[in-house]
Amino acid sequence: MTAGVDLGRPQAQAIRSDEDVVRVRQLVRTFAVSARLSLVDQTKLVTAASELARNTLVYGGGGSAEVTVVEDDRRRGVRIVFADSGPGIPDIDLALTDGYTTGGGLGLGLSGARRLVDDFDIWTTVGEGTRITVTKWSR
Amino acid sequence: MERVPILKIGDILLVSIQVDMSDQTAVQLQEDLAERIVATGCHGVIIDITALDIVDSFVGRMLSTIASISKVLDAETVVVGMRPAVAITLVELGLSLNGIRTALNVERGMELVAAARGDEWDEVDGDEDVETTATT
Amino acid sequence: MALSAEESGRLARLLSEHGERLTRRWTEIVATSLRGRLSQAELARQVQELHRSMIDAGENGLTDLSSEQGGELRAVLAELSRGRARQGFTATETAISVYALKDVLLELMEENHEGSALRDFVAFSGLIDQMGLFTFETYTRTRESLIADQAEQLLELSTPVVKIWEGVVAVPLVGTLDSARAQVVMERLLQTLVDTGSPYAIIDITGVPAVDTQVAQHILKTVVAARLMGADCIISGIRPQIAQTIVALGIEFGDIATKASLADALRQVLRLTGVETRRHQRRES
Helix, strand or coil: CCCCEEEEEEEEEEECCHHHHHHHHHHHHHHHHHCCCCHHHHHHHHHHHHHHHHHHHHCCCCEEEEEEEEECCCCEEEEEEEEECCCCCCCHHHHCCCCCCCCCCCCCHHHHHHHHCCEEEEEEECCCEEEEEEEEECC | CCCCCEEEECCEEEEECCCCCCHHHHHHHHHHHHHHHHHHCCCEEEEECCCCCCCCHHHHHHHHHHHHHHHHCCCEEEEECCCHHHHHHHHHHCCCCCCCEEECCHHHHHHHHHHHHHHHHHHHHCCCCHHHHCCC | CCCCHHHHHHHHHHHHHCHHHHHHHHHHHHHHHHCCCCCHHHHHHHHHHHHHHHHHHHHCCCCCCCCHHHHHHHHHHHHHHHHHHHHCCCHHHHHHHHHHHHHHHHHHHHHCCCCCHHHHHHHHHHHHHHHHHHHHHHHHHHHHHHHHHHHHHHHHHCCCCEEEECCEEEEEEECCCCHHHHHHHHHHHHHHHHHHCCCEEEEEEEECCCCCHHHHHHHHHHHHHHHHHCCEEEEECCCHHHHHHHHHCCCCCCCCEEECCHHHHHHHHHHHHHHHHHHHHHHHC
């Protein structure tokens, strides 16, 4: 994993329903405020989290999100790990293309979320699941 | 599940979204609005998102759909009160909200609805009636 | 390693034996170079402090300025350099405060001939050179942080967003636009649109000497974001070179309104909002 020391305790939120997606947003907002992200950065991170949480629910058949405040030598940030045990993504490059969708959405979820965060890391295996790690750093 | 209230003010339906909507609530709002437009015969819909601290692709799509549906039902939709941080994020996300009219606040939104209706009357009745409808 | 522990001890002894005379001469030389821009008392205090900490360091067997024994001496040097940098002295004037010691030592050692004088002087010089370089580095760092602070203050000052007409705000951008500043401007402009309820914004870039891809992107994003919020932007004052850059970089300005000058942009906005006014006038007549 990338460098960075965990601050405080990470918090996990199961993603099983629509309401859980709302809870993920609120949890991420709390962490973003405590890591002192600017208002615009908070908004970007929460929006990205909303997209990814929905993906976890819709495509991954549910899963979880774990939120942590991280710190390296210069700055603080918030890291979120979305994990599911769903079907996985057969073609990541295609899935990250603007406008590509299998679920009837706008196809901006994955590609859009990647633009909204600083670090974006995706691990996926067909038949096993998907794990997406995103980090937003304070400026 | 929470439901977003829809208020009728004159010829306009006003929706002020005050809660962090779940996707289901958003879909419900879309359905409720279509029904209310038909039931009331209103020609304008104003959706106030001042209280929303994010708009993701799902809500963005909902707004576009509402605009399209109300157009079919002969009503003009204006989305008002988008926060700067939300707008910046939407641009980064790549969501352009095509086909949606926007205004800074409810007041401007009502002017915009009135102007749009005015233009329509303009086409029907010629230039004469503009003065009464397009004043600020 | 600048000098051996014994040499360091000899330096400390030399410095303390001729203490008073040495600091007096040292202060004199530095005072000449600073041409009275620092008070005599202040200067004497600095020299004495430096003198004392050099003796301490020498007695502790200092062999290298960057070693642990040099901690105190480094602190004194750093404080001196920071002070000079803040007071606007040049790097040379700052370093001379240290290098003057060489002249003083040379005079002193020429008087008391000892067998090892030359060797010692070379060793002492080594240490003084290290001290001078350290001073120079601290000086530069201080100046850099001063510049960074000023740049930040300038950022705050140089991005005014002003309401120039009912419903019209303008941002006259002056100076180089980097990505960070472009972002600040963008956020401030959008917030002002909300605060003043203005549906029109004019971004005037007459005072911007150059635009790169990133900055152009920021301006474009601002325009799109403003549109999402229900406001229209006009960009005015695009210079010929910037227009060429924009085309050369292949940046799409699309349907964004551009005008030659701020005045033209304002006229355009007034025309857009003025439609109703004119109709009123016709009605009254």
